[in-house]
Each structure stands twice: as C-alpha cells, then as structure tokens.
Amino acid sequence: MAGSAAATTPRIVGAATTPFGKFRDRTLESLAVEAGIAAVRDAGLQRADIDALFSGNAYAGSLVGQRIGKEMGLDGLPCYNFENACASGASALAQAYRSVRNGEFTTVLVIGVEQLSALGGGLLPIGPGDPEIKAGLTMPAAYAMRTESWLSRFGGKPEDIAQVSVKSRDAASRNPNAQYRTPVTIDEVMESRLVADPITLLQMCPNADGAAAVVVTSDPAAAGDARSIEVLSSVVLSGQFFQGWRDMAWPDITLRAVEQAYGSAGITARDVDVAEVHDAAAIGEVMYYEALGLCERGEGASFVLSGQSALAGKTAVNTGGGLLSRGHPLGATGVVQVVELVAQLRGETGANQVEGARVGVAHCTGGGIWGVDNGAAAVHVLARR
Amino acid sequence: MTTTTTDAGTEAVVPLTGTHCSACDRSFWPARDLCPTCWANDLPAHDLAPTGTVATWTVVRMGKLFEVPYALCYADFEGDVRVLGRVVNWAEDAPLAPGMTVTTHADAETGDHYFTVDHASAPTEQEA
Numbered sequence: 001m002a003g004s005a006a007a008t009t010p011r012i013v014g015a016a017t018t019p020f021g022k023f024r025d026r027t028l029e030s031l032a033v034e035a036g037i038a039a040v041r042d043a044g045l046q047r048a049d050i051d052a053l054f055s056g057n058a059y060a061g062s063l064v065g066q067r068i069g070k071e072m073g074l075d076g077l078p079c080y081n082f083e084n085a086c087a088s089g090a091s092a093l094a095q096a097y098r099s100v101r102n103g104e105f106t107t108v109l110v111i112g113v114e115q116l117s118a119l120g121g122g123l124l125p126i127g128p129g130d131p132e133i134k135a136g137l138t139m140p141a142a143y144a145m146r147t148e149s150w151l152s153r154f155g156g157k158p159e160d161i162a163q164v165s166v167k168s169r170d171a172a173s174r175n176p177n178a179q180y181r182t183p184v185t186i187d188e189v190m191e192s193r194l195v196a197d198p199i200t201l202l203q204m205c206p207n208a209d210g211a212a213a214v215v216v217t218s219d220p221a222a223a224g225d226a227r228s229i230e231v232l233s234s235v236v237l238s239g240q241f242f243q244g245w246r247d248m249a250w251p252d253i254t255l256r257a258v259e260q261a262y263g264s265a266g267i268t269a270r271d272v273d274v275a276e277v278h279d280a281a282a283i284g285e286v287m288y289y290e291a292l293g294l295c296e297r298g299e300g301a302s303f304v305l306s307g308q309s310a311l312a313g314k315t316a317v318n319t320g321g322g323l324l325s326r327g328h329p330l331g332a333t334g335v336v337q338v339v340e341l342v343a344q345l346r347g348e349t350g351a352n353q354v355e356g357a358r359v360g361v362a363h364c365t366g367g368g369i370w371g372v373d374n375g376a377a378a379v380h381v382l383a384r385r
Numbered sequence: 386m387t388t389t390t391t392d393a394g395t396e397a398v399v400p401l402t403g404t405h406c407s408a409c410d411r412s413f414w415p416a417r418d419l420c421p422t423c424w425a426n427d428l429p430a431h432d433l434a435p436t437g438t439v440a441t442w443t444v445v446r447m448g449k450l451f452e453v454p455y456a457l458c459y460a461d462f463e464g465d466v467r468v469l470g471r472v473v474n475w476a477e478d479a480p481l482a483p484g485m486t487v488t489t490h491a492d493a494e495t496g497d498h499y500f501t502v503d504h505a506s507a508p509t510e511q512e513a
Contacts, residue, residue, distance in 0.1 A: 131415050131469075132469045133450075134450075134497070135457070135469045135470050135471065135497070135498070136445060136448065136450055136451050136455060136457050136469075136470075136471050137457065137469055138445055138447070138448045140445075140447065141443050141445050141448075141457055144443035145441040145442065145443050145457075145459065146441075148441045148442065148443060148483075149440075149441045152441070152483055193446075193447070194446050195446055195447045196443045196444065196445050196446060196447070197443050197444040197446070199443075241421065242467070243411065243412070243413055243414075243465065243466055243467070244461065244464075244465030244466050244467050245440070245461055245465055245467060246467070248440070248441055248459075370469070
C-alpha cells in the first residue's frame with residue numbers, strides 16, 4: 001500500500017474514556033484496556049479489526065503498549081510507544097493518523113494512559129538534571145511567572161485569569177467522568193492555598209489517573225458512518241531553544257503548531273466551533289485563547305470574563321472541564337481532548353453540547369525543559385462532514 | 386572566575402561562568418562546549434556581567450528542593466542570556482518587580498548560584 005497515490009483522509013470511528021481520578025487500586029493496564037475496548041465497541045468494530053496499537057504515556061516506563069496489548073488480545077500486532085510529556089497521547093494519535101493516511105495500516109487503536117497516583121503525591125517530578133529545576137523551579141512557578149508576565153504586559157488582576165477555574169468547574173459539573181465536579185466561586189479559587197504567587201491551588205490542574213482511546217481508520221465504510229469524524233490536520237512540534245530573552249506570555253510553540261494545523265486543514269480561527277486547550281494552569285487557557293486566534297492578543301482574560309469561551313459563547317473551550325477539572329493524566333490528555341471533541345461533533349455530549357458544532361481543535365503542549373517554551377505541542381483539527 | 390566584594394561588604398559577588406561562541410556571537414549559561422548553531426565544540430569560558438535585570442518573578446510556596454517560601458526570578462544578562470535563580474533577600478513586605486537589578490553570588494559549599502536584589506532599583510512608572 002505504501003506509495004498509494006490516493007491518500008485517504010483518516011476518520012475517527014470510535015472514541016471512549018475512563019473516568020479520571022485517583023485509582024490506586026487499579027493498574028495502568030486495566031485503565032487502558034477499559035478505554036480501548038470501549039473505543040473499539042463504540043466504532044462497532046471487533047478485536048480482529050485492529051491492525052496496530054499506538055500507545056501514549058509519559059511516566060510508566062517502557063513497553064506500555066505491549067503491556068496493554070497482551071491484556072486485550074492485541075499482542076502480536078505492530079505496536080508503537082510514544083513519550084512526549086503532556087503531548088504523549090496526542091503524539092500517538094498524530095502518528096496513527098499518518099500511518100493510516102499513508103496506507104500502512106487501515107485501522108489503528110490509539111490509547112493514551114497515565115497513572116500518576118502510582119508516583120505518590122505532591123508536585124510532578126520533572127527533569128532532575130535540569131538547571132532550572134536545580135535552581136528551584138516548579139511547574140506551578142513556571143505558570144506563575146507566565147501569569148505575572150501576562151498581567152504586567154496587558155494589565156488586570158490575578159482573579160481575572162482565575163475565572164478560567166470557575167468556568168472549568170462549571171463544565172466539569174456536567175461531565176460525570178471529570179475528577180473534580182463541584183462548582184467553585186471565584187472567591188473559593190482565590191482563597192485556596194497559594195502555590196506560587198499569584199497562582200492558587202485551584203488554578204493548577206490535579207494529578208490524575210485515567211485512559212482514553214480512539215479508533216482511527218481509512219476504511220471507506222467509515223465515510224458513510226454518520227458518527228465518524230474526519231481528522232483534517234495533525235501537527236506535532238518541538239520547542240525552540242532560547243538561551244536569552246523570550247516572551248513568557250506568548251507561547252511560540254503553540255503559535256507555530258496552530259498556524260500549521262489551520263493552514264493544512266484549510267480553516268481559520270473563525271471556523272472553530274469548539275476547542276480543547278491545554279489548561280494545565282488557568283493562565284494557559286488565557287494564553288491559548290489568544291494563540292488559537294479565538295480572541296486578540298491581550299484579550300484572553302476578558303474573553304473568559306465575558307463568557308465568550310463558555311458553552312453559549314463565541315467559541316466554547318474545554319467543554320468537559322479541561323485539565324483543571326477533568327484532571328490531567330499526562331499520556332491520556334491529548335487523547336481525551338479528542339474524545340471530547342468527537343462527542344461534540346457527533347452531538348453526543350448531552351448537557352455540555354455546543355449546538356451545531358462542526359469544527360473542533362484539540363491543543364496540548366507541555367514538558368518543562370529549560371530554554372524552551374514547551375518540549376512538545378500537538379494540534380489536531382477535526383470536522384463532522 | 387573572579388570574586389569581588391559588594392559595597393555592603395556582606396556577600397561576595399561571583400559572576401556566572403558560561404561559554405561564548407565568537408563565530409556566532411552567542412553567550413551561553415550554563416557553560417556548554419557545543420554551539421547549537423555552528424557546532425563549534427570547544428567554546429571558551431566566558432563570565433557574565435555580575436548584574437542582571439529581573440524579567441519576571443514569583444514566590445514558591447509549595448516545593449521540596451528548598452525551604453518555602455522562596456523567591457525565584459528570571460534575570461536577563463548582557464549578551465542575551467536569561468538565568469533563573471533564587472533571590473535570597475526577598476521578603477513578604479519587600480516584593481520584586483520586573484526591571485529591578487539582581488547581583489549574582491555562589492553558595493559557599495555547593496558553588497550553586499543565587500541572586501540578591503537591589504530593592505532601590507525598582508523602575509519608576511515612566512520606565513515601566
């Protein structure tokens with residue numbers, strides 16, 4: 001099939017997620033299998049229809065895909081494992097998309113999974129050899145300095161940005177799979193524990209366990225399936241190294257990935273009906289509204305304050321609660337974002353449905369290494385058509 | 386590496402020693418042998434200026450490596466080198482601000498760098 005002239009637009013025909021939370025009594029494999037089987041069944045397919053397994057995970061060590069595959073009878077197939085920090089699952093999807101489009105495989109199961117509770121509590125362990133970690137950097141501190149930089153440049157108050165957390169919990173209150181589903185007020189967000197000035201605990205995403213899976217196929221039958229969702233474009237980039245000055249309030253890796261993804265999909269920001277962005281911290285969502293072109297630069301805080309990113313707003317963002325409330329099991333995040341968008345584009349999200357959603361964008365980015373904005377960023381554009 | 390004493394006479398000023406690629410006119414810290422642009426692999430040592438300018442900052446209140454709370458800032462040095470470091474003379478009632486001047490020092494035991502800030506160096510409204 002390699003070299004086939006007629007590249008096929010890959011479609012997602014199955015999508016599923018486990019609940020996200022802390023599941024210390026479960027195994028990584030059991031979470032992945034639960035999502036994987038549910039996604040295959042959602043596609044109306046069977047075990048034997050899967051040609052390859054692509055796995056995304058950050059912290060569980062080697063051969064995660066094989067450990068999953070032998071539990072669910074996908075052993076013996078081509079199996080690839082992807083680690084790209086917070087973009088691990090999205091990177092697995094990106095390569096599944098490419099191999100299906102190129103005709104190497106017809107149908108690929110993509111599973112993103114993480115069990116952060118297995119690492120113990122507290123802040124995520126990141127790069128012990130990194131000079132900035134050695135100097136005292138924590139992940140919340142990095143987002144805190146982005147927050148300070150954004151506020152210094154554009155004005156406003158920390159609580160303007162913290163409004164993202166209020167919107168997030170509101171959406172999560174209607175998502176039974178979210179880790180934190182109790183609505184919070186802006187006062188509760190601001191009065192939660194100060195983690196790194198001016199960021200409080202409720203402005204940072206929780207560590208979570210969970211898995212999500214999608215089935216990507218070029219089977220022509222999928223085009224006639226009213227529930228199938230087209231993948232219009234898929235971009236994964238690495239961060240550029242800056243030894244010196246960089247704008248902490250302007251995410252260069254995301255900007256480059258978004259530009260490529262929109263260009264390749266033939267869309268503009270105006271076409272986006274619903275978006276999933278990487279709100280590992282509240283400031284992230286504000287910056288990514290701007291980077292995705294959903295609003296002008298410097299207007300991210302007013303975009304959320306005015307309700308433009310809520311369900312009934314101009315462009316609904318993080319309708320399942322995002323990383324902040326749904327939870328952030330790193331390897332699963334890039335996949336569950338797509339699961340949420342698939343449900344939106346199918347019109348199957350229930351209380352969080354964006355009416356008439358036709359185009360969705362999934363964006364995840366992360367990985368803290370010194371001198372780069374983020375280690376890896378992924379953007380996928382999906383459409384119902 | 387040269388060591389001098391501040392006017393206050395309290396803490397030794399120790400410049401950060403990185404490297405410099407003369408072909409690309411790029412300075413690096415931490416020191417690295419390889420220039421990522423031209424791949425010269427024998428970059429000579431180069432001391433940064435002992436003072437830099439605060440770009441952004443925070444106070445870390447949850448962390449394991451150092452006793453909390455502690456202040457952290459990114460400071461920009463001549464030659465386009467940005468360095469993250471702790472600011473040891475920060476206090477709750479003496480916050481930092483972008484534009485302030487920091488001076489580099491080295492821990493007597495580990496040699497690891499840290500900053501002190503000149504609180505009087507806060508930029509005025511016009512400058513900010």
